[in-house]
Amino acid sequence: MKNIFFRLLILVLLSFNSGMLRAVDIFSPGDPVSAEAIRNFNEGNYEVSLRFFEQLLKKYPSDGEYRYFAGRCLLALNRNPEKAKDYLKVASIKDVPVDVYFYLGRACHLSGEFKEAVHYYKKFTEFGKGREVRELNVDDYINLAKNASVIARYGKVLNVKSYTIVDKALTFSQFGFEETGGRFIPVSKIIGDEYPVEVNENAVAFLPKDIKEGDYIYFSGHKKFSGQQDIFRIQFLADGKWGGPEVLSDVINTREDEDYPFFDATDSILYFASRGHFGMGGYDLFSSSFNKKTGEWSEPANLDFPVNSAGDDLLYIPADNGKIVWLISTRNSASGKAMIYKLDNSGPALQKGYEYPESIYEASKLGYAHGMETAPEQQAVKRDEPVAEKRSEAGFKANKTYTQLINNALRLQLKADSFLRVAQDMRYAAAKIKDDQTRFRVQKEIMANEQQAGYFQEQADDNYKQAREMEQVLSKEKRENILDRQIKEQFSSKKKHRTKSVPKEGTGSSFAIYSKSPYSSQHPFPANINLPSGVAYRIQLGVFSQPQEWDAFGGIYPVSTEPLQSKGLTKYYAGIFKTWEEAQQALLKVRNYGFKDAFIVAYYEAKKISANRARDLESYNSSR
Numbered sequence: 001m002k003n004i005f006f007r008l009l010i011l012v013l014l015s016f017n018s019g020m021l022r023a024v025d026i027f028s029p030g031d032p033v034s035a036e037a038i039r040n041f042n043e044g045n046y047e048v049s050l051r052f053f054e055q056l057l058k059k060y061p062s063d064g065e066y067r068y069f070a071g072r073c074l075l076a077l078n079r080n081p082e083k084a085k086d087y088l089k090v091a092s093i094k095d096v097p098v099d100v101y102f103y104l105g106r107a108c109h110l111s112g113e114f115k116e117a118v119h120y121y122k123k124f125t126e127f128g129k130g131r132e133v134r135e136l137n138v139d140d141y142i143n144l145a146k147n148a149s150v151i152a153r154y155g156k157v158l159n160v161k162s163y164t165i166v167d168k169a170l171t172f173s174q175f176g177f178e179e180t181g182g183r184f185i186p187v188s189k190i191i192g193d194e195y196p197v198e199v200n201e202n203a204v205a206f207l208p209k210d211i212k213e214g215d216y217i218y219f220s221g222h223k224k225f226s227g228q229q230d231i232f233r234i235q236f237l238a239d240g241k242w243g244g245p246e247v248l249s250d251v252i253n254t255r256e257d258e259d260y261p262f263f264d265a266t267d268s269i270l271y272f273a274s275r276g277h278f279g280m281g282g283y284d285l286f287s288s289s290f291n292k293k294t295g296e297w298s299e300p301a302n303l304d305f306p307v308n309s310a311g312d313d314l315l316y317i318p319a320d321n322g323k324i325v326w327l328i329s330t331r332n333s334a335s336g337k338a339m340i341y342k343l344d345n346s347g348p349a350l351q352k353g354y355e356y357p358e359s360i361y362e363a364s365k366l367g368y369a370h371g372m373e374t375a376p377e378q379q380a381v382k383r384d385e386p387v388a389e390k391r392s393e394a395g396f397k398a399n400k401t402y403t404q405l406i407n408n409a410l411r412l413q414l415k416a417d418s419f420l421r422v423a424q425d426m427r428y429a430a431a432k433i434k435d436d437q438t439r440f441r442v443q444k445e446i447m448a449n450e451q452q453a454g455y456f457q458e459q460a461d462d463n464y465k466q467a468r469e470m471e472q473v474l475s476k477e478k479r480e481n482i483l484d485r486q487i488k489e490q491f492s493s494k495k496k497h498r499t500k501s502v503p504k505e506g507t508g509s510s511f512a513i514y515s516k517s518p519y520s521s522q523h524p525f526p527a528n529i530n531l532p533s534g535v536a537y538r539i540q541l542g543v544f545s546q547p548q549e550w551d552a553f554g555g556i557y558p559v560s561t562e563p564l565q566s567k568g569l570t571k572y573y574a575g576i577f578k579t580w581e582e583a584q585q586a587l588l589k590v591r592n593y594g595f596k597d598a599f600i601v602a603y604y605e606a607k608k609i610s611a612n613r614a615r616d617l618e619s620y621n622s623s624r
Helices: 032-042 046-059 064-076 081-091 100-110 114-127 130-135 138-151 168-174 357-364 400-430 436-474 482-492 580-592 611-623
Strands: 013-017 020-024 154-156 159-167 182-186 204-208 216-223 230-235 258-264 269-274 284-291 313-319 324-329 337-344 351-353 535-544 559-564 569-577 599-604 607-609
Touching: 032 046, 032 064, 046 064, 064 081, 064 100, 081 100, 100 114, 100 138, 114 130, 114 138, 114 436, 130 138, 204 216, 204 258, 216 258, 216 269, 230 258, 258 313, 269 313, 284 313, 400 436, 400 611, 535 580, 535 611, 569 580, 580 599, 580 611, 599 611, 607 611
Parallel strands: none
Antiparallel strands: 013 020, 154 351, 159 337, 182 204, 216 230, 258 269, 269 284, 313 324, 324 337, 535 569, 535 599, 559 569, 599 607
16 A cells, blocks of 8 residues: 555445445545546546546556456446456455455456356355345346356357447447348337336337238337336237237246347247346347247247357347348447447357357457457458368467467466465465454455466366377377477486486385486386375476376486376376475476476375465474
């Protein structure tokens, strides 16, 4: 925190406005920029407020409150949830309102990190006041994030031909939706005041060009004295007039809002948006078939990811015999805006797996780049199309899938390392916190960061595995994968450090590097060895998809393995050390021996823990 004339005169009052917590009457006589940032935030001018807070963060980059409000602004503007997440992540360990966990959950939710979203939503239910939790409908968000983790596992491959940003309230008057075989008309023109149904000012219904007697058109509205949106239909009569509105059955309508219906008369399918059916977040799009013989609707089916996203997805309009689809969504859009996507639906319905948060978030953007208002068809944006793999003299180096796997692995590895560093910094900070409640909160956050590090490390390992398998397929001349070959090349030359003779059977497990490998088919690497009680350390030499030869690690002794059966991988470790200093000395020897990427893994009572925690425990035990 900074020493200006006065700190932002604390968050003295908090009030709710439309379910969004806002700061009130916060000012700083010594810093007019702070006062302007807060004033604009209170007035809902998030764009201006964000500029002020980001200006302040350039001067005070570690300030928790500035990061909190900057993250809130980005979420209010529906912009860059990943950046909002970064702001709020740091703010969450500072002295800021406890609802930071809710907004951090929202940022994760919108970024495709659904498990993390559930984690932070639950933290808010744990630390937030009951009234705050209820007013922000946190339990609903938890369920939506859980739903999203299921829905986004697999999705359709969408070919985006164009997109356009429009004012949400004027979407239908601004855009023609050619090839639909009809037009949208205001519902107010066909619904009289004599009916107990009210519609919003901008409510519209799709009117086909070839409508005939007995046909229905569909619209959304609500019964008088009820604010809940339902879907209705109204019949075209013989005299050119309209019958009375009929509310659809509870197969379609739920206790939540249903809106934006479009009925495809050719296939008798109703497309609509709902907050009440099984969805990812906000409005999701669904389809339901109408049986003309029984007069019943089928159970609504979610249109899946990435047609649906964690934002509000409003309208789905098939056109030109299903070859074209218009999709209207608020994703990638500022408040009050909507995005109209034109999708080419003429090809086969391809499916793709979306395993990682990065790929989910990227796919949900449907090719949109921030700052662009339109994407003309002559510059069609195509996402996630199957790419013919290039075979060239470079082999795997020219393969896009291979490159993507390696890039993903490196990015995930960086994330894992970053979470560990954050946990380490927080652990040092926690040691200085005197307040028990605050320290407990920070300690739980430390554990969460360490779990996140483990999660991303597993994902990185999985990408490395897939890359190795692809290397084996693509490399026709040489069957060895690159990493294994590099290791063997390193050991094909004579090692300066091979000075000791091979140990005899049963000579102990102290670390050493011998003149040649002490292992063979008769003396294999031991697997899943028992670790000593208390604190212990090992050196991880590598993770491999294929069993390594007995001399793969030269004369390093002892070497043990940890098979990961569910992933088809095996981890190889060197030594067992009781102190960090011993492990560090051995690590230096291992790296000098050729294993530059080796690192120390720490344990307590045979369970993996962070190295910093192990060192703390080691120091504590030695002082007793």
